[in-house]
Amino acid sequence: METTKPNDFIRDIIDEDLKTGKRDHVATRFPPEPNGYLHIGHAKSICLNFGIAKQYNGTCNLRFDDTNPCKEDTEYVDSIMNDVKWLGFQWDGMYYASNYFQKLYEYAVELIKMGKAYVCELTPDQIREYRGTLTEPGKNSPYRDRSVEENLALFEKMKNGELEDGSAVLRAKIDMASPNINMRDPAIYRIRHATHHKTGDDWCIYPMYDFAHCLSDSIEGITHSICTLEFEIHRPLYNWYLETLGIKNPPQQIEFARLNITGTVMSKRKLLQLVTEHHVNGWDDPRMPTIAGMRRRGFTPEAIRNFCEQIGVAKADSTVDMSFLEHCVREDLNKRAKRIMVVVNPVKLIIDNYPEGQTEEVEAINNPENMDEGKRKVIFSKELYIDRDDFMEEPVKGFYRMAPDREVRLKAGYYVKCTGVVKDENGEIKEIHCTYDPETKGGTSADGRKVKGTLHWVSATNCVDTEVRLYESLFNCQNPSAAENFLDTVNHDSLKIVKGSKAELCVNDLKVGDVVQFERTGYFCLDKDSTEGHPVFNRTIALKDTWAKQNKK
Ligand code: ATP
Ligand code: MG
Numbered sequence: 001m002e003t004t005k006p007n008d009f010i011r012d013i014i015d016e017d018l019k020t021g022k023r024d025h026v027a028t029r030f031p032p033e034p035n036g037y038l039h040i041g042h043a044k045s046i047c048l049n050f051g052i053a054k055q056y057n058g059t060c061n062l063r064f065d066d067t068n069p070c071k072e073d074t075e076y077v078d079s080i081m082n083d084v085k086w087l088g089f090q091w092d093g094m095y096y097a098s099n100y101f102q103k104l105y106e107y108a109v110e111l112i113k114m115g116k117a118y119v120c121e122l123t124p125d126q127i128r129e130y131r132g133t134l135t136e137p138g139k140n141s142p143y144r145d146r147s148v149e150e151n152l153a154l155f156e157k158m159k160n161g162e163l164e165d166g167s168a169v170l171r172a173k174i175d176m177a178s179p180n181i182n183m184r185d186p187a188i189y190r191i192r193h194a195t196h197h198k199t200g201d202d203w204c205i206y207p208m209y210d211f212a213h214c215l216s217d218s219i220e221g222i223t224h225s226i227c228t229l230e231f232e233i234h235r236p237l238y239n240w241y242l243e244t245l246g247i248k249n250p251p252q253q254i255e256f257a258r259l260n261i262t263g264t265v266m267s268k269r270k271l272l273q274l275v276t277e278h279h280v281n282g283w284d285d286p287r288m289p290t291i292a293g294m295r296r297r298g299f300t301p302e303a304i305r306n307f308c309e310q311i312g313v314a315k316a317d318s319t320v321d322m323s324f325l326e327h328c329v330r331e332d333l334n335k336r337a338k339r340i341m342v343v344v345n346p347v348k349l350i351i352d353n354y355p356e357g358q359t360e361e362v363e364a365i366n367n368p369e370n371m372d373e374g375k376r377k378v379i380f381s382k383e384l385y386i387d388r389d390d391f392m393e394e395p396v397k398g399f400y401r402m403a404p405d406r407e408v409r410l411k412a413g414y415y416v417k418c419t420g421v422v423k424d425e426n427g428e429i430k431e432i433h434c435t436y437d438p439e440t441k442g443g444t445s446a447d448g449r450k451v452k453g454t455l456h457w458v459s460a461t462n463c464v465d466t467e468v469r470l471y472e473s474l475f476n477c478q479n480p481s482a483a484e485n486f487l488d489t490v491n492h493d494s495l496k497i498v499k500g501s502k503a504e505l506c507v508n509d510l511k512v513g514d515v516v517q518f519e520r521t522g523y524f525c526l527d528k529d530s531t532e533g534h535p536v537f538n539r540t541i542a543l544k545d546t547w548a549k550q551n552k553k
Helices: 009-020 040-055 074-086 097-113 124-131 148-159 209-219 229-244 268-276 291-297 301-311 322-336 505-509 546-550
Strands: 027-030 059-064 094-096 117-120 169-172 187-191 205-207 224-228 252-256 259-261 318-320 338-340 346-351 359-365 375-381 383-387 407-410 415-423 429-437 464-471 495-503 515-518 522-526 536-542
Touching (some): 059 074, 074 291, 117 148, 169 229, 205 209, 229 252, 322 515, 464 505
Parallel strands (some): 027 059
Antiparallel strands (some): 169 187, 415 429, 515 522, 522 536
16 A cells, blocks of 8 residues: 655654664564453554564564563464564564563662662552652652662572562662652562463563563664553653663653544453453454454454554544544455445345246446456346345335335346235235346346436345354443443444345355455455355445545545
């Protein structure tokens, strides 16, 4: 997709750094914690970090921030790698923060030796109490003035597993009266007797995020460490560690606003809860805002990348309307999705004057947006299916589709005129009868006679039974996170499964993940639950574009 080069305050900083010679290259990283699947918010960070590296001929690493042994898993590591690649990016180096555990430990020992860190044995409750509040300064821990020797010996004990979880922490000695609470002697290392997904039982002390992150950045030679706004208040600490340890050419942390989207949640903790409590069918449920869910739903990497570029990078938090993401998906699929005819909610249409037993092929355009894709042959026959919604026995004003005595066009087929209906014992329409005009093959009449409605259809004798899954928003409100319990806002009617839909034979040629446009209905993606002769489609998105409608110039 050819777009103009993005411009934002981060790129301005980089331009300036390159101009003044502060930097002679650009190195970024994307640092997910492998404690869940990636979501569309991560996609924004990925597009930004990898996009900048590409634009400046620099590098971008994938770094798993795996400093918390309790919540991390290799399933997540694999899914993250897969999702980054699927989005169209390739990392230069792939690392784990746990690769640096030995080096980080040595840095911590260095801080102790400088008199800049101490082992504190206050209980977690006491630490909280001593920390003070936003309006009151904290007070010094009674352990703050231990000798270097004592601290080294205690830290060694922590490392050797001689102390219990929570009984001691290593803390930076900064300033308990700092207006920034993060600077009030933050923890550097804590004790966790837990098995780590990479390092197993090698360690029972684990570094805290702030300590590990800035030093991992510096070990990898990162120049611009881009993160979200909530870390702004951690920046002084990020810089303090680097400065105190005398790191040359230290990385620079730059914060941008995280992406929020209406009608969904974007915290891994909440997404995990949706999965474990079975509100959805797994991380890749098409209703999830995860990359895996969006892929399964039929969103394309191009659409997601374009969306991330269009929304831009800002310094203040805001919320993007879900309809804009959907608009980007629609725009992309409109260009690339092949059109086919599928009748989601079928009713029989019988052409009384069409010869019994006859079938013929008509030609349908594959994609009117791209005529290079040519035409395909569709079988036409005496008995067809059309959608129930395309018929009204007593048409209301503005309804131009099929109704008694009315002539309409069958797309790429013929003009047909409704002659009557047959109902079952419950009064439900069982079949609709019509006659066709043989002179209108292809859907045009030689005498210039016009019809208002054009319907899609499939041959009842040459079609495939399909299952169609229709998705609505997973939540009943625009901001589920604002609810006391976001789970109370889950929309339990967000998945509707329709069985017995009828599709053109060409669906047999589709592969899992292919997206097509069901004419007049929407975009649909072939799901992995499909089996031989029984395709299952996820509705990616309906055709109607609410965003474009509201934003028409
Ligand atoms: P969550 O809050 O969903 O648990 P996180 O920030 O803890 O997300 P990480 O795995 O730590 O998730 O995130 C990896 C990177 O992605 C970080 O640099 C983070 O700032 C960025 N990121 C996470 N969520 C968003 C978002 N909504 N918008 C933009 N960037 C995000
Ligand atoms: Mg995190």
